Amino acid sequence: MRVSGLVLVFLALGHLCITHILNNVEVINYAFVAERWANPRTGVLWRLWDLTMINLAVLHGFNGLRQILYEWIVRPGARKLVGTLIWSACIGLIGIGSYAILNFRKDEDYLRRFREANPPAVTEPSLVDTTIPAPPALATIPSLVP
Amino acid sequence: MSTTVRAPKAYRPGLFTRLADGLRSSYGIGQWSWLIHRVTGLGILLFLVVHIIDTFFVVAYPGLYDHTVSLYGGRVPWILDAQGNPVYFAPLRWAFRLSELALIACVLFHSLNGVRVALVDLTPRGALFQKQMFGWVLGLFIVIMLIVCYFVLVPLFHPPVFWNFPTEAVGPPPSAP
Amino acid sequence: MAETTRHLTVRIKRFDPETDSAPHWEEYQVEAEPWDRVLDVIQKVKWTIDDGLALRRSCAHGVCGSDAMRINGRNQLACKVLVKNLPDNTIRVEPILGLPVIKDLVVDMKPFFDHYKSVMPFLVNDEPPPTTERLQSIAARARFDDTTKCILCACCTTACPPFWGDRKYVGPAAIVNAHRFIFDSRDRAAAERLEILNDAEGVWRCRTVFNCTEVCPREIKVTQAISEVKRALLTGDVGEIDASAETAAAAS
Numbered sequence: 001m002r003v004s005g006l007v008l009v010f011l012a013l014g015h016l017c018i019t020h021i022l023n024n025v026e027v028i029n030y031a032f033v034a035e036r037w038a039n040p041r042t043g044v045l046w047r048l049w050d051l052t053m054i055n056l057a058v059l060h061g062f063n064g065l066r067q068i069l070y071e072w073i074v075r076p077g078a079r080k081l082v083g084t085l086i087w088s089a090c091i092g093l094i095g096i097g098s099y100a101i102l103n104f105r106k107d108e109d110y111l112r113r114f115r116e117a118n119p120p121a122v123t124e125p126s127l128v129d130t131t132i133p134a135p136p137a138l139a140t141i142p143s144l145v146p
Numbered sequence: 147m148s149t150t151v152r153a154p155k156a157y158r159p160g161l162f163t164r165l166a167d168g169l170r171s172s173y174g175i176g177q178w179s180w181l182i183h184r185v186t187g188l189g190i191l192l193f194l195v196v197h198i199i200d201t202f203f204v205v206a207y208p209g210l211y212d213h214t215v216s217l218y219g220g221r222v223p224w225i226l227d228a229q230g231n232p233v234y235f236a237p238l239r240w241a242f243r244l245s246e247l248a249l250i251a252c253v254l255f256h257s258l259n260g261v262r263v264a265l266v267d268l269t270p271r272g273a274l275f276q277k278q279m280f281g282w283v284l285g286l287f288i289v290i291m292l293i294v295c296y297f298v299l300v301p302l303f304h305p306p307v308f309w310n311f312p313t314e315a316v317g318p319p320p321s322a323p
Numbered sequence: 324m325a326e327t328t329r330h331l332t333v334r335i336k337r338f339d340p341e342t343d344s345a346p347h348w349e350e351y352q353v354e355a356e357p358w359d360r361v362l363d364v365i366q367k368v369k370w371t372i373d374d375g376l377a378l379r380r381s382c383a384h385g386v387c388g389s390d391a392m393r394i395n396g397r398n399q400l401a402c403k404v405l406v407k408n409l410p411d412n413t414i415r416v417e418p419i420l421g422l423p424v425i426k427d428l429v430v431d432m433k434p435f436f437d438h439y440k441s442v443m444p445f446l447v448n449d450e451p452p453p454t455t456e457r458l459q460s461i462a463a464r465a466r467f468d469d470t471t472k473c474i475l476c477a478c479c480t481t482a483c484p485p486f487w488g489d490r491k492y493v494g495p496a497a498i499v500n501a502h503r504f505i506f507d508s509r510d511r512a513a514a515e516r517l518e519i520l521n522d523a524e525g526v527w528r529c530r531t532v533f534n535c536t537e538v539c540p541r542e543i544k545v546t547q548a549i550s551e552v553k554r555a556l557l558t559g560d561v562g563e564i565d566a567s568a569e570t571a572a573a574a575s
Contacts, residue, residue, distance in 0.1 A: 002264045009257040016250055021297045025246060026219035026307040030208045033201075054198065061191040068184065071488040071528070072161055097198045100205045110208040113312030154340030156423035156431050161488070167420050168487045172396040176533025176546075180484065266531050266550055268557075273547035276533055 001067075004060040011053040030107075031114055038106040047101050054097040062090040175280050183259045186252040193249055212311060218242050219306050231311050239306060247298050251291055258283040329412055331355050333368055335376065336417040338424050346424065349373075357407035361394055365401060365416060365428075377427040385540060388476030392428050393417040398478040398538045419481035421490070435477050438493045442501035442519055447512035463508040470503040470548050472541040479535035479545050485528045492528040493520065495535040495545045502548040505561055513561045517552070526552050 019028060036046045066086045073082055159167065171177070203211035213223035213232060220239020221232035262279045266272040272279070301307075331353045338346035351368045362383055369376040381387040383402045390401045395415050422430040448457070473496060480486050480494035501520055505513040520526040526549060535545035555561045 002267060005257075005260045006264055009261060012253055013257055016253055020246060020250060021294065024301050024307060025215075025242075026301065028215055028218070029212045029309060030204065033204050033211075037204075057194055058198070061187070061194055064187050065191060068188075070523075071485050072165070074489050074491060093195060093198050096202045100198075100202045104205050107208045110312065114212075114309075117310040117312045154426075156340065156425045157338050157343075157346065158423040159345075164420065164487045167417075168484055170396050171393070171420075171482070171534070173482065173532075173534045174537045176531070176537060177484070180530055180532040263531050266546070267553055270551075270554070271547075273531070273533075273536075273550045274544060276531070276546070 001060060001063060004056045008053070008056050008060060011049065012057065015049075015053060029114075031111060034104075034106045034111060037101070037104045047104075051098060051101050054101065055094055058090055058093050058097065062086050062093075175277060179259055179262070179280055179283075183256060183263070186256045189252045190249070190256060209312070216311075218246070219308070221306075229310065231308075234306060234308070240302065243298060243302050247295065250294050250298070251287075254290055254294075255283075255287055258287055326357055326407070329355050329357065329406060329409075331364060331406070331409075332413045333364055334413065334415045335365070335368070335427070336415075337376070337427050338418075339375070340426055355406045357405070359406045360402050361399075361404040361406065361409075361414060361416070362390055362401035364406065364414070377425075377429045379429055386474065388474035388540070391419055391476040391478045391481070391540075393419055398482045400476060400478070400540045403540055419477060421481045421483075421487045422477070430477075430481075432477060434490055435480055435494065435496065436475075438480075438497040439475065439500060441493060442497045442516055443512060444497075444500040444504065446504060446507070446510055447515075448509055449511065457509045459508055466508070467503050467506040469543050470499045470506075472543050473499050473503070474541060475500075476540060478538045478540060479543075482534040482538045484532050484534065485530055489524070489528065491524045493522075493525055495529070495549060498526055498529075498549050498552055499543060499545055502552055505552065505555065513555075517556055517561070520552055521556055526556065529553070 019025060023032075037043050037050075039046070066083060069082045069086075070079055073079055169181070200211065200214050203214060216223055216232050217238070219234075220236060220242060221234050222238060223232045225233045227233050259280075262276070262283050265279060266276055333351045333353055334348050335351065336346045337343075337349045351372050353364050353367050353372075355364050355367070360383075362380060365376070365378060366380075369378070378390065378392070378401075380390040380402065383390070385400050385403045388400065391398060392401055393399075393416070394401060394404055395410075398419055401416075416428065418424050418428045418430050422432065422434060425431050475496060477496060479499070480496045483492075483495055486492050486494050498520060501516045504510045505516050529546075529549050531546055531550070533546050535549075536543075536547070539545055
């Protein structure tokens with residue numbers, strides 16, 4: 001807890017600083033995330049940051065919750081149940097979080113339609129660097145839900 | 147004839163009585179910092195769960211992700227206007243800005259106090275200076291929160307940043323204005 | 324205000340196991356002199372108003388540690404609180420929290436002493452003794468001086484939020500007494516004690532709430548002692564006397 005906490009101080013506060021202070025949260029959208037994670041130069045670093053953060057944060061948070069519950073739930077059977085529930089939730093969240101970060105592919109079709117709806121000069125998010133040509137899409141996931 | 151005398155049963159309050167009784171105590175800032183640390187931790191955990199799930203939409207449904215995060219800008223994703231964009235509702239924007247501020251406050255306090263707890267446990271004389279360290283935690287918290295408040299609240303007094311949502315129609319792209 | 328007779332309203336949490344299913348508050352009116360202690364006030368209640376009131380006390384001078392109770396929401400020895408130092412004329416007196424209440428202010432101390440015994444609070448040294456005494460340097464003695472002061476009143480353990488929830492937590496008092504022997508240069512069982520305290524219900528249940536340090540009537544720096552045990556567990560290092568303790572001892 002102490003070690004993950006100390007690492008998280010930098011990762012989480014840095015993350016909050018980027019998303020809430022350096023950027024207005026209102027500009028954060030798919031294009032913003034796509035630019036960060038699929039950037040040919042810095043994408044790996046952003047993904048590594050987010051992957052470390054998500055794993056440590058989930059472990060730290062759920063371990064904290066488990067400690068709190070163990071303090072008030074003392075019967076061994078109940079503790080075992082609580083522990084099992086918490087570790088399952090932990091694994092589930094780390095699973096979908098890591099899946100999202102590792103399997104992310106830029107949805108070029110969606111982005112094209114997004115750019116068409118938003119001419120660049122007016123509302124292009126600040127971090128989207130249009131001078132870098134986008135790499136060819138590896139897989140195109142159709143947008144299922146509006 | 148003999149009578150059996152049983153020792154009367156001792157009383158042990160239930161879980162909630164003990165918690166309530168305990169929180170009635172008047173101890174120093176140590177208990178307050180522990181309580182706030184715990185409550186902020188639980189709050190952050192709740193947000194973390196929601197945030198991981200909404201970020202999962204980035205991979206699964208980009209459109210849904212955009213609609214979800216448009217909440218932050220005060221737009222109601224389940225009510226669409228004629229162009230297919232979520233409608234804007236100013237009180238929602240305020241509510242999200244203020245919750246955002248609360249989230250940052252929670253993370254900041256939890257981080258600073260977490261450093262204090264780590265120093266107490268890991269440095270030879272940390273426990274002797276816990277009150278002074280809590281003073282620094284509060285001081286730093288207030289200073290940083292004032293700066294954060296400026297950055298987070300100032301956009302509220304500017305018009306919201308709108309982006310248009312791509313239409314689902316596959317036909318020719320709409321002409322640029 | 325402090326130097327005149329005070330008219331006190333004493334609210335005591337009463338519990339009679341033969342008639343009650345849960346404790347209830349009773350109110351008593353008592354005249355008290357400023358030099359009286361809260362223990363005197365409670366005894367006045369017992370001797371003049373309701374002789375059914377049960378409480379523990381022994382030496383009444385803050386040494387035996389038997390009259391620990393929650394006075395105004397804070398664990399204290401009733402014999403160490405003076406009436407003239409009370410903030411107002413109403414006192415709330417309750418048994419200490421987290422241990423089963425036998426009657427009124429008397430709690431069952433068995434769980435507390437079981438935890439105390441579990442850490443082996445006695446000197447373990449099978450080496451043949453020298454012809455004189457087992458000598459110790461001043462610095463080596465100062466290393467654990469603070470934790471020798473414990474009188475086992477249970478103020479700290481019953482002020483500890485993790486202990487309120489989890490009776491199996493060994494509690495600060497047991498850790499303080501383990502610390503007293505772990506850091507004693509004459510003792511040889513530090514590793515065993517550390518092993519006992521390394522349990523999930525051991526020293527790691529401490530959440531650094533500092534209530535123990537706050538309430539200790541002997542002013543032992545309990546949380547400091549606990550964190551020293553934690554660090555000894557992390558580093559496996561108990562023998563060495565750190566320079567800061569040595570200079571602190573030299574200064575005092």
